[in-house]
Amino acid sequence: MSALILEGRPLAQKMRASLAGRIAAFKRSSGRTPALAIIAADDNPVTSAYIRAKLKACAAVGIKAAVHAMPPVEGAILSLIGTLGRDDAVDGIILVRPFPNDADPRRVAEAIPPAKDAEGMSPANYGATFLTKTYAEAASGILPCTAFAVIELLRSAEVPIAGRTATVVGRSNILGKPAAHLLNILDATVTLAHSRTPRLESRLAAADIVVACLGRPRFIRGSWLKQGAVVLDAGINSVDGRICGDVDFESACKTASVITPVPGGVGPVTTAVLLSNVVRLAERRLAA
Ligand SMILES: NC(=O)c1ccc[n+]([C@@H]2O[C@H](COP(=O)([O-])OP(=O)(O)OC[C@H]3O[C@@H](n4cnc5c(N)ncnc54)[C@H](OP(=O)(O)O)[C@@H]3O)[C@@H](O)[C@H]2O)c1
Numbered sequence: 001m002s003a004l005i006l007e008g009r010p011l012a013q014k015m016r017a018s019l020a021g022r023i024a025a026f027k028r029s030s031g032r033t034p035a036l037a038i039i040a041a042d043d044n045p046v047t048s049a050y051i052r053a054k055l056k057a058c059a060a061v062g063i064k065a066a067v068h069a070m071p072p073v074e075g076a077i078l079s080l081i082g083t084l085g086r087d088d089a090v091d092g093i094i095l096v097r098p099f100p101n102d103a104d105p106r107r108v109a110e111a112i113p114p115a116k117d118a119e120g121m122s123p124a125n126y127g128a129t130f131l132t133k134t135y136a137e138a139a140s141g142i143l144p145c146t147a148f149a150v151i152e153l154l155r156s157a158e159v160p161i162a163g164r165t166a167t168v169v170g171r172s173n174i175l176g177k178p179a180a181h182l183l184n185i186l187d188a189t190v191t192l193a194h195s196r197t198p199r200l201e202s203r204l205a206a207a208d209i210v211v212a213c214l215g216r217p218r219f220i221r222g223s224w225l226k227q228g229a230v231v232l233d234a235g236i237n238s239v240d241g242r243i244c245g246d247v248d249f250e251s252a253c254k255t256a257s258v259i260t261p262v263p264g265g266v267g268p269v270t271t272a273v274l275l276s277n278v279v280r281l282a283e284r285r286l287a288a
Helices: 009-030 045-061 074-086 105-111 123-131 135-139 145-156 176-185 200-205 249-255 266-287
Strands: 035-040 064-069 092-095 165-169 189-193 209-212 230-233 237-239 242-244
Touching: 009 045, 009 145, 009 266, 035 045, 035 074, 035 266, 045 064, 045 237, 045 266, 074 092, 074 105, 092 266, 105 123, 123 176, 135 176, 145 176, 145 230, 145 266, 165 176, 165 200, 176 189, 176 209, 189 200
Parallel strands: 035 064, 035 092, 165 189, 165 209, 209 230
Antiparallel strands: 237 242
């Protein structure tokens, strides 16, 4: 079997196109453009590529984006978040991951005002996500971008989810955990695997849908997958200057029926979800 390659760009393009009218209406009503503040406290090839992609995408749809380069110090980051939170011209705030060692992700999440929380990680937005019982309800909130991107990609490819077995590998708050919740409310039976999960290969062998988000380059082998599995690879790793996912793409293509490439799969959709979150936050503040 040779898998269908599920590219992210067509869906990302569609999502971005659907924002154009809303951004124009926001500009007419508010007299300004929606604005995203990107706090960058780490400098490495993956984060630099991440920031470049966000800036380009914002410019393409007419969102004003500003990068705030910061020292990797929690106090300074929290103080900047406070300033951005009080700035009426800022609609969304994100802090680029990985977080500096000195910054506690929970304190950062608590500092970001829910009304400007473009990644859905403030306790109010994150809690609201996990209180949802239907996908429509979840999708009307501010969701963690990559988790939502993974599920939207599955839905765009019309992959059946209800009644299927799904294994999410990686249980981070930003990605694996909310992705598992969204699959769960879409009626998949979900295993949320992590670094202490015994016999990971057997959990994968039983999975109709695999979401890889463990941050280990090419870790998941094609021979571990169920024949015909649908594989969403959210991993972004830099190996010898090249970006690769958490799944060994070459071997997985022989077993999977559908697989996302890295780069070009989950990443572009994640960016489109971020844009959509910023526009939604801007609209909500205007209406408040
Ligand atoms: N596509 C995108 O736009 C996007 C956005 C965000 C992140 N990412 C990428 O997604 C990946 C995960 O990011 P993250 O922020 O969720 O990472 P993270 O916070 O480091 O979490 C990694 C998770 O993977 C688990 N894990 C690590 N090694 C494992 C193993 N050998 N077997 C099973 N589970 C294992 C960890 O388990 P424990 O909990 O037991 O430690 C943890 O739950 C990274 O490659 C990151 O760059 C992509």
